[in-house]
Amino acid sequence: MKLTGIILGLTLMFGGLHAAAFEKEASSKVAVIKLSSEKPLVVGNNTIVFEVFKNGKATTGDEITVKSFMPAMPGMPYMEDKTPAKELGNGKYESVVNFSMGGTWQIQIFVTPKEGKKYRLKTSVNL
Numbered sequence: 816m817k818l819t820g821i822i823l824g825l826t827l828m829f830g831g832l833h834a835a836a837f838e839k840e841a842s843s844k845v846a847v848i849k850l851s852s853e854k855p856l857v858v859g860n861n862t863i864v865f866e867v868f869k870n871g872k873a874t875t876g877d878e879i880t881v882k883s884f885m886p887a888m889p890g891m892p893y894m895e896d897k898t899p900a901k902e903l904g905n906g907k908y909e910s911v912v913n914f915s916m917g918g919t920w921q922i923q924i925f926v927t928p929k930e931g932k933k934y935r936l937k938t939s940v941n942l
């Protein structure tokens with residue numbers, strides 16, 4: 816009984832350490848990209864990890880640029896942030912994305928693979 820409690824406690828603890836505060840998936844016929852962040856998304860800078868899979872396999876050597884934008888709203892101009900991602904390995908790429916205000920942001924992920932055609936995946940986030 817006591818041991819079970821300890822094991823459960825440890826499982827919850829380590830589970831908690833690995834859980835991402837933000838997770839989202841973008842996919843097309845070409846690829847699947849998993850977005851995640853250790854911290855919840857905020858207005859300002861966000862470190863987002865992009866995991867790129869092609870045919871179920873993690874990619875390497877891709878060049879990735881992340882564009883986030885919000886269409887113009889009454890009394891507010893179009894807003895955009897565009898930043899390259901750096902490769903971390905194992906199909907993971909990291910980018911610091913700046914959201915300058917709360918609301919819905921459209922995200923476009925531009926991928927230039929080491930081999931094959933360039934492609935783009937779209938998703939969105941709310942904050």
Ligand SMILES: [Cu+2]
Nearest residue numbers: 885888891918
């Ligand atoms: Cu706006």
